[in-house]
Amino acid sequence: MQTKYIEFTSGDAPEFIEAAMALREGKLVAFPTETVYGLGANALDSEAVRSIYIAKGRPSDNPLIVHIADRDMLEPLVTEISPNALKLMSAYWPGPLTIILKKTDIVPDVTTGGLNTVAIRMPDNDIALELIRKAGVPVAAPSANRSGRPSPTMAKHVLEDLDGRISYIIDGGPCRVGVESTVVDMTSEPAVILRPGGITPRMIEQVIGRVELDRSILERKPVDRPRAPGMKYKHYAPKADVFVVSGEYGNIAEWLKKAVTDDENAGIKSVILAAKEHIREYGLKNAISYGSIENADEIASSIFRLFRECDRMGADRIYVEAIPKEGMGLAVMNRIEKAAGGKIIQAGE
Ligand code: TXA
Ligand code: MG
Numbered sequence: 001m002q003t004k005y006i007e008f009t010s011g012d013a014p015e016f017i018e019a020a021m022a023l024r025e026g027k028l029v030a031f032p033t034e035t036v037y038g039l040g041a042n043a044l045d046s047e048a049v050r051s052i053y054i055a056k057g058r059p060s061d062n063p064l065i066v067h068i069a070d071r072d073m074l075e076p077l078v079t080e081i082s083p084n085a086l087k088l089m090s091a092y093w094p095g096p097l098t099i100i101l102k103k104t105d106i107v108p109d110v111t112t113g114g115l116n117t118v119a120i121r122m123p124d125n126d127i128a129l130e131l132i133r134k135a136g137v138p139v140a141a142p143s144a145n146r147s148g149r150p151s152p153t154m155a156k157h158v159l160e161d162l163d164g165r166i167s168y169i170i171d172g173g174p175c176r177v178g179v180e181s182t183v184v185d186m187t188s189e190p191a192v193i194l195r196p197g198g199i200t201p202r203m204i205e206q207v208i209g210r211v212e213l214d215r216s217i218l219e220r221k222p223v224d225r226p227r228a229p230g231m232k233y234k235h236y237a238p239k240a241d242v243f244v245v246s247g248e249y250g251n252i253a254e255w256l257k258k259a260v261t262d263d264e265n266a267g268i269k270s271v272i273l274a275a276k277e278h279i280r281e282y283g284l285k286n287a288i289s290y291g292s293i294e295n296a297d298e299i300a301s302s303i304f305r306l307f308r309e310c311d312r313m314g315a316d317r318i319y320v321e322a323i324p325k326e327g328m329g330l331a332v333m334n335r336i337e338k339a340a341g342g343k344i345i346q347a348g349e
Pocket of ligand 1: 035036037062098112118119121123183229
């Protein structure tokens with residue numbers, strides 16, 4: 001298959017309209033969102049959705065998020081919308097919040113991995129919204145990476161993973177948020193966050209009161225049967241072995257400096273991903289900045305890109321300095337710990 005790469009210019013450009021029509025007709029189109037690039041298919045077309053799983057190499061029990069451009073698109077997809085769900089939509093749509101509701105029969109089983117619920121989100125990206133509007137159908141879209149790889153935050157990452165496997169890639173520049181949307185299950189009481197993301201637990205609490213965190217978020221190792229099936233897989237991972245190093249900064253720095261020296265002596269190529277404030281401590285040859293320790297948003301927007309860069313450098317090991325699990329830090333640490341697959345070091349213990 002020839003993948004057509006489109007630099008976005010305008011919603012009226014002939015090639016953009018061609019991609020939107022192809023999407024409606026059952027083809028796969030990768031497109032930018034504010035979080036990460038998505039791999040879109042017509043959510044109501046079982047065949048089209050099935051081809052997403054094939055292109056990504058994704059396990060078919062892992063349900064997809066259905067993207068909509070306006071509220072009118074929502075009604076046919078869900079049986080009811082609770083007052084709290086409505087409040088969240090008003091507060092954070094369009095935005096990085098995915099809401100799980102009970103599905104109607106028009107949503108095919110392949111889209112929801114056989115569940116009777118459906119995950120819905122309205123992305124905060126004009127290109128995504130225009131594409132969905134022009135296609136005129138709700139768009140099922142997982143992150144546009146090969147299954148298990150870091151999510152793509154630039155169109156070239158999509159090309160790396162999916163060239164020749166999908167029909168179109170729309171390049172709309174780098175993604176602003178950089179980690180995937182928050183997934184909140186509104187079919188239970190109280191609501192439960194299944195995946196932390198761009199909308200923090202506090203932001204949700206401010207709108208609907210109490211919300212729980214699923215245990216797959218609180219535990220650092222993969223859990224057996226998480227409620228978001230996607231959270232059980234080793235995920236977001238570069239080819240290198242990832243280690244999270246946490247503890248007090250002094251202990252982290254001491255541990256890391258010894259580790260890179262030991263690795264170097266053993267012929268292992270390791271890279272440290274660290275706060276920009278700490279880079280000089282490790283030496284520029286060993287460490288790359290993921291942004292300021294003061295700014296978890298900045299770290300979120302760079303982390304997946306840096307995982308891919310470490311792969312390109314041929315790293316065998318990546319050590320990542322842990323950050324506090326507060327605000328956006330919760331989502332960032334969730335992705336890093338998943339990438340590490342449980343390899344977490346408590347420096348100083
Ligand atoms: O930011 C995002 O959400 C990106 C962009 C492209 O919109 N999409 C994304 O999709 O991250 P994906 O497929 O990589 O992750 C979807 C997550 C998975 O963990 C999946 O298990 C969960 O949402 N999920 C989807 N539908 C669900 C449902 N009905 N019940 C529970 N979890 C569900
Ligand atoms: Mg994904």
